[in-house]
Amino acid sequence: MTSIELPSYLEQSEHVRARFDKLKQREVILEVKQLDKQFSSQQGVVTALKDINFKTHRREFVCVIGPSGCGKSTLIRILAGLESPSSGHVMLDNKPVFEPGPDRGMVFQGYTLFPWLTVKHNVMFGLEMQGHTKATAESEALNWIELVGLDRFANAYPHQLSGGMKQRVAIARALANKPRILLMDEPFGALDAQTRAKMQANLLEIWRNIDITVLFITHDLDEAIYLADRILVLKANPGEVEELIEVSVPRPRHTGQIISPEFLATKKRLEELIHPPSDDDDDDADGLHMIRMAHVGDDVEVME
Amino acid sequence: MSQSTRLFAVRQALSKKQVTTLTLLSFLLPLFLWSLLSYVPFLWHPKVEIVDPGSISWFKSGMLVERDVFAEQHRLAAEQESALPEGFRSNPIYLPAPHEVATALYTAFTTKPTRSSEQWLHESLWHSIQVIFWGFTLASLVGVPLGVLCGTYAAVSKLQEPFIEFFRYLPAPAFGALAVAIMGIHDGPKISIIFIGTFFQQVLIVANTTRKLDIALVEAALTLGAKNLQLLFRVVIPGILPDLYRDQRILLGWAWTYLIVAELIGTSSGITWFITQQARYKNFDNVYAAIIMIGIIGVFTDILLARLGKRLFPWEKEQVKS
Numbered sequence: 001m002t003s004i005e006l007p008s009y010l011e012q013s014e015h016v017r018a019r020f021d022k023l024k025q026r027e028v029i030l031e032v033k034q035l036d037k038q039f040s041s042q043q044g045v046v047t048a049l050k051d052i053n054f055k056t057h058r059r060e061f062v063c064v065i066g067p068s069g070c071g072k073s074t075l076i077r078i079l080a081g082l083e084s085p086s087s088g089h090v091m092l093d094n095k096p097v098f099e100p101g102p103d104r105g106m107v108f109q110g111y112t113l114f115p116w117l118t119v120k121h122n123v124m125f126g127l128e129m130q131g132h133t134k135a136t137a138e139s140e141a142l143n144w145i146e147l148v149g150l151d152r153f154a155n156a157y158p159h160q161l162s163g164g165m166k167q168r169v170a171i172a173r174a175l176a177n178k179p180r181i182l183l184m185d186e187p188f189g190a191l192d193a194q195t196r197a198k199m200q201a202n203l204l205e206i207w208r209n210i211d212i213t214v215l216f217i218t219h220d221l222d223e224a225i226y227l228a229d230r231i232l233v234l235k236a237n238p239g240e241v242e243e244l245i246e247v248s249v250p251r252p253r254h255t256g257q258i259i260s261p262e263f264l265a266t267k268k269r270l271e272e273l274i275h276p277p278s279d280d281d282d283d284d285a286d287g288l289h290m291i292r293m294a295h296v297g298d299d300v301e302v303m304e
Numbered sequence: 305m306s307q308s309t310r311l312f313a314v315r316q317a318l319s320k321k322q323v324t325t326l327t328l329l330s331f332l333l334p335l336f337l338w339s340l341l342s343y344v345p346f347l348w349h350p351k352v353e354i355v356d357p358g359s360i361s362w363f364k365s366g367m368l369v370e371r372d373v374f375a376e377q378h379r380l381a382a383e384q385e386s387a388l389p390e391g392f393r394s395n396p397i398y399l400p401a402p403h404e405v406a407t408a409l410y411t412a413f414t415t416k417p418t419r420s421s422e423q424w425l426h427e428s429l430w431h432s433i434q435v436i437f438w439g440f441t442l443a444s445l446v447g448v449p450l451g452v453l454c455g456t457y458a459a460v461s462k463l464q465e466p467f468i469e470f471f472r473y474l475p476a477p478a479f480g481a482l483a484v485a486i487m488g489i490h491d492g493p494k495i496s497i498i499f500i501g502t503f504f505q506q507v508l509i510v511a512n513t514t515r516k517l518d519i520a521l522v523e524a525a526l527t528l529g530a531k532n533l534q535l536l537f538r539v540v541i542p543g544i545l546p547d548l549y550r551d552q553r554i555l556l557g558w559a560w561t562y563l564i565v566a567e568l569i570g571t572s573s574g575i576t577w578f579i580t581q582q583a584r585y586k587n588f589d590n591v592y593a594a595i596i597m598i599g600i601i602g603v604f605t606d607i608l609l610a611r612l613g614k615r616l617f618p619w620e621k622e623q624v625k626s
Binding site for chain 1: 520521524526527529530531538539543545617618
């Protein structure tokens with residue numbers, strides 16, 4: 001189908017390979033071992049996640065991608081401690097995780113800023129929960145707010161902010177706790193394309209400058225390739241790890257790379273994994289069964 | 305057509321001018337209807353007020369008789385060629401004209417009580433307001449915290465709500481006699497009726513409001529390290545505060561509806577005493593005046609509370625607009 005010859009997505013330049021070697025030498029922050037998750041529903045027991053295993057190293061940027069219903073949201077909720085696995089372990093710094101805690105920051109898809117608190121107090125919230133004094137919490141919070149570029153809005157309420165700004169505050173709020181890992185559940189899913197691109201660049205900038213590991217869930221292939229060191233591809237029914245792809249696109253990333261051979265090769269591979277060509281796709285392939293309801297000659301696409 | 309919105313566009317906001325006009329009309333239309341019935345004789349006026357009894361021995365001037373009775377007596381008198389009774393068409397005594405009620409509204413406050421032991425109208429009103437205040441405050445002191453706990457913890461909910469659900473069907477006034485037996489004949493039983501009428505609804509409504517708090521906010525707080533009581537006091541309570549306040553406003557309105565029954569229990573008192581007393585003397589203009597006064601107090605309290613709410617919860621201000 002593709003008109004240009006793409007390299008294999010597995011091919012890495014020397015520079016990229018060296019980066020990955022270095023990355024894998026770093027200590028493991030998050031380790032998921034034989035994780036299973038079953039729900040009991042009216043149709044019986046549904047397996048949402050089956051035998052998930054992976055490791056994330058310090059300062060790694062991991063994206064999790066998969067078709068809808070692959071349990072990626074369930075996975076991140078288990079990592080955050082908001083749900084418990086049916087079996088298996090989640091280890092953070094080699095210690096098992098059972099409940100939510102400030103060592104794992106989370107940014108949700110929906111806006112979860114506390115509407116009754118100003119931007120500053122939202123960011124202070126976690127710090128105060130850790131028992132910091134108001135004064136320390138405030139000065140810390142202001143630093144983080146400045147970092148996400150919202151110092152002018154420190155005293156604004158969330159409803160006065162745009163969607164992108166809200167998510168920036170949410171990131172600042174999560175980072176203020178100095179978590180070991182930042183879990184992000186499709187955080188830019190509700191934003192328009194332009195804001196989303198800006199947010200992605202911002203996030204990479206933050207990640208570059210802070211000692212933080214990121215696990216980022218998305219269903220957007222471009223987003224995953226643009227952001228990630230490695231992409232964990234899940235498949236649906238049941239949610240299983242299909243492949244852990246090392247993204248061969250060199251860093252630092254920029255939007256121009258979207259047409260680079262490495263980028264396209266990785267994207268092609270992801271597409272194969274997520275939308276595999278199947279036999280019962282024939283109905284969809286034909287498109288719609290349309291009857292012409294416009295006048296003859298009144299064409300919007302003229303054949304040449 | 306751009307500056308004024310169409311009146312009947314589904315779920316579209318109206319212009320400011322339209323809102324003002326319609327608000328005024330909502331009061332003026334009933335008043336207009338009332339005036340029509342009161343001042344246009346042929347519309348209703350089923351009675352005749354006797355001015356001169358003439359030869360009819362049982363007529364007295366100022367008396368109200370049915371129109372057909374008057375017509376019959378008038379015909380009989382005419383047949384016997386005796387003095388004819390005279391009168392004009394009028395409404396029954398229970399429908400005084402607007403101006404009469406308006407006068408009563410004013411004079412009710414300036415009229416001395418007939419007996420020295422009785423209260424001025426403003427004193428009666430003040431007494432009623434105090435009964436409402438204590439009944440509602442006491443109910444809220446227990447009901448609101450219990451409701452919040454029910455909405456937050458499933459265990460509390462399951463322990464409390466089934467019984468409360470049952471109890472709220474028991475009509476509060478039914479406990480009147482019991483309340484008098486326990487608390488005597490003065491304000492105690494009245495306050496307790498308002499308490500019973502408010503409390504059980506309150507727990508259920510507050511519990512529901514609490515449950516409507518977006519669970520994502522609680523989850524966000526959990527991931528930020530909030531625990532147990534921190535969740536309750538730093539997330540749940542501030543999160544529901546504006547809705548809780550709205551609930552309380554509605555519940556306060558309900559508390560007023562229990563007032564009349566409550567005040568009839570034991571020695572009648574307050575505005576109810578005034579109303580029943582005036583009804584006994586057939587001073588229906590005063591009765592209407594008192595009822596309207598309750599309405600005015602209710603509406604103004606609510607407007608005041610709404611204004612206060614806007615100040616208390618600045619983060620809610622523009623959410624409503626968007």
